[in-house]
Amino acid sequence: MFKHIFHCLCVFQYILIYSVKAADQENQYGILVVETDGKDTANPATDHLFCVVYYPSIRDIPERENASKYPLSSILDLGETNTCDDGDDLEGFGLEDKFGYINTNASIANCSIAERAARLQEYKAMGLISDRIPSSKFNGSDFNISIDVFTLVEKNAKARMLAFQKDSPDGYFYVYSSKGSDRSFDPSLVVILIMAVSTVILGSLWSGYAKQSLRMKKERENNVENREDEPNCVQPQDGSGGQEEELSVQVSPLLVLFFVCCMCSMLVLLYFFFNQLVYVIMTMFCIASSLAMYSCLEPLVMASYQIPCLPVLRLPRCNLYLCVLQLELRQLLLLFASIGTAATWFIFRKADWSWIIQDLLGIMFSINMLKVLRLPSLKICTILLSALFFYDIFFVFITPLFMEGGKSVMVEVATGHSSDEQLPMVLRVPHLSTDPDRVCYVHTYSLLGFGDILVPGLLLSFAHSYDLLTGIKYKLYWIITTVAYILGLIATFISLFVMNSAQPALLYLVPFTLIPTILVAWVRGDLASMWEGDLKAAPKKFVTTSDGLPHSNTGLQVDEERDDDDETDDEIDEAKDNLPNGHLNTESSSQIPDQDNLISTPDKNKLLEN
Numbered sequence: 001m002f003k004h005i006f007h008c009l010c011v012f013q014y015i016l017i018y019s020v021k022a023a024d025q026e027n028q029y030g031i032l033v034v035e036t037d038g039k040d041t042a043n044p045a046t047d048h049l050f051c052v053v054y055y056p057s058i059r060d061i062p063e064r065e066n067a068s069k070y071p072l073s074s075i076l077d078l079g080e081t082n083t084c085d086d087g088d089d090l091e092g093f094g095l096e097d098k099f100g101y102i103n104t105n106a107s108i109a110n111c112s113i114a115e116r117a118a119r120l121q122e123y124k125a126m127g128l129i130s131d132r133i134p135s136s137k138f139n140g141s142d143f144n145i146s147i148d149v150f151t152l153v154e155k156n157a158k159a160r161m162l163a164f165q166k167d168s169p170d171g172y173f174y175v176y177s178s179k180g181s182d183r184s185f186d187p188s189l190v191v192i193l194i195m196a197v198s199t200v201i202l203g204s205l206w207s208g209y210a211k212q213s214l215r216m217k218k219e220r221e222n223n224v225e226n227r228e229d230e231p232n233c234v235q236p237q238d239g240s241g242g243q244e245e246e247l248s249v250q251v252s253p254l255l256v257l258f259f260v261c262c263m264c265s266m267l268v269l270l271y272f273f274f275n276q277l278v279y280v281i282m283t284m285f286c287i288a289s290s291l292a293m294y295s296c297l298e299p300l301v302m303a304s305y306q307i308p309c310l311p312v313l314r315l316p317r318c319n320l321y322l323c324v325l326q327l328e329l330r331q332l333l334l335l336f337a338s339i340g341t342a343a344t345w346f347i348f349r350k351a352d353w354s355w356i357i358q359d360l361l362g363i364m365f366s367i368n369m370l371k372v373l374r375l376p377s378l379k380i381c382t383i384l385l386s387a388l389f390f391y392d393i394f395f396v397f398i399t400p401l402f403m404e405g406g407k408s409v410m411v412e413v414a415t416g417h418s419s420d421e422q423l424p425m426v427l428r429v430p431h432l433s434t435d436p437d438r439v440c441y442v443h444t445y446s447l448l449g450f451g452d453i454l455v456p457g458l459l460l461s462f463a464h465s466y467d468l469l470t471g472i473k474y475k476l477y478w479i480i481t482t483v484a485y486i487l488g489l490i491a492t493f494i495s496l497f498v499m500n501s502a503q504p505a506l507l508y509l510v511p512f513t514l515i516p517t518i519l520v521a522w523v524r525g526d527l528a529s530m531w532e533g534d535l536k537a538a539p540k541k542f543v544t545t546s547d548g549l550p551h552s553n554t555g556l557q558v559d560e561e562r563d564d565d566d567e568t569d570d571e572i573d574e575a576k577d578n579l580p581n582g583h584l585n586t587e588s589s590s591q592i593p594d595q596d597n598l599i600s601t602p603d604k605n606k607l608l609e610n
């Protein structure tokens with residue numbers, strides 16, 4: 001089944017990618033190597049390697065074996081000289097047999113890289129090196145250029161290159177194409193896979209157990225008299241398990257579609273106003289991840305209160321207007337640690353090691369979201385996943401067809417445009433390959449958005465809660481969706497290499513998880529109850545005994561109808577009427593069927609009352 005799904009998705013994706021592939025062919029990656037001792041080095045040091053972008057439509061560059069060598073002394077820094085056709089006079093610069101190193105800032109001149117190369121060629125230059133990729137488009141067939149043209153894309157590349165020229169005047173450099181090297185396997189993908197799968201598994205398990213625990217708690221509160229909490233008992237502050245907490249988020253299909261429309265609007269705003277909104281998103285991420293970290297780790301603090309030798313130090317009640325906190329010392333320390341972790345990431349977010357803290361906060365955020373956002377039915381899951389399936393495809397593959405420069409809105413927002421800031425809503429791991437041909441990826445990251453974890457994770461959470469509600473052995477639906485999620489991620493990574501372009505992960509994750517779940521539910525006859533969700537699912541019954549705790553009655557797994565409630569009420573009333581008058585006291589009432597011993601069903605969330 002998974003094989004056929006993967007084949008269909010590959011064909012569909014190939015059609016989409018083929019329509020936008022022309023934009024990707026304008027620029028290709030290459031490697032520039034500097035040799036300072038006059039000898040070729042099989043494995044040059046990393047600081048002698050430069051990532052370059054070249055333009056096949058202007059002039060292609062050869063493979064490493066056929067690369068031409070040029071002396072470092074041939075590089076001529078033209079500074080802020082205007083090299084466009086209507087620019088400065090280049091007669092006195094001595095460009096013959098030189099590589100002109102130009103500044104392509106649009107404020108200096110605004111013309112294409114091809115026009116600049118053609119003008120330097122008129123002055124018999126050997127080649128052109130630019131410090132950035134010009135935004136102006138061109139048609140390569142309109143030019144006849146025979147010199148090498150490439151761009152050094154790293155920010156400090158010019159300073160490094162001129163330093164080599166000064167320190168090693170007898171050195172040389174050569175440039176070669178790195179075609180195919182970008183498809184080589186990188187271990188960072190394994191790290192991303194492990195983090196994503198672990199997050200989804202932990203979050204969905206916790207969500208299912210939390211929902212089942214809340215369901216049993218609501219039954220227990222209706223079965224027995226409410227008992228006041230002990231005044232000295234420390235209560236959790238994450239808001240879970242409260243009387244007002246619902247089993248699942250009550251949403252309608254229209255609300256789901258409205259949510260997706262809001263996501264589209266937010267993504268478009270981020271594309272056009274990234275530099276302004278990125279700090280708003282960072283602030284929201286810090287607040288949400290701090291609360292998530294506290295919520296995920298507070299159970300460990302609550303477990304520590306079971307150790308009798310540890311003292312309990314209650315703090316005064318704190319009214320923050322938005323919420324009221326009544327913390328114990330250990331809870332306060334955890335709150336400070338959570339806020340401090342998020343603040344540390346924000347301050348040092350541009351450091352090389354900041355990805356570790358960002359991923360830690362992202363995992364906590366995702367787990368907490370899965371625990372809190374419990375969808376009520378397979379119908380809502382299907383609508384949400386299907387809508388986001390097309391949302392992902394549109395903003396990755398379709399937007400390059402009409403956006404300026406053929407840019408993908410999703411890719412541009414995820415990678416931060418040309419800004420030095422980046423949205424924190426992704427898991428990121430630096431590329432770990434040491435292959436010299438992957439120098440262009442040394443300072444880049446493998447990325448996986450939180451949506452590619454949360455969206456399938458919501459389906460996994462519902463599947464787990466359904467398994468617990470109906471008492472299905474071996475957690476059948478949860479295991480199916482978990483395996484499907486893993487296969488979907490692997491399919492995403494495979495297509496990443498095959499197609500050699502950014503991938504919308506939901507293109508694979510949604511069909512891989514949703515289709516098997518629906519098919520298995522249909523074969524087993526569970527599709528109707530799963531589709532309607534919590535109110536229609538056939539729950540495992542619980543019998544409340546004299547100890548006040550619900551015990552499972554696995555032999556009773558049928559739907560209760562309201563007629564059963566009326567019939568039970570009639571039996572109780574009849575038993576009362578048969579008693580002699582004046583004997584309805586405590587002793588005689590023990591002969592009447594006790595309400596606390598009646599079977600309750602989670603879908604009603606209440607016991608039969610007189």
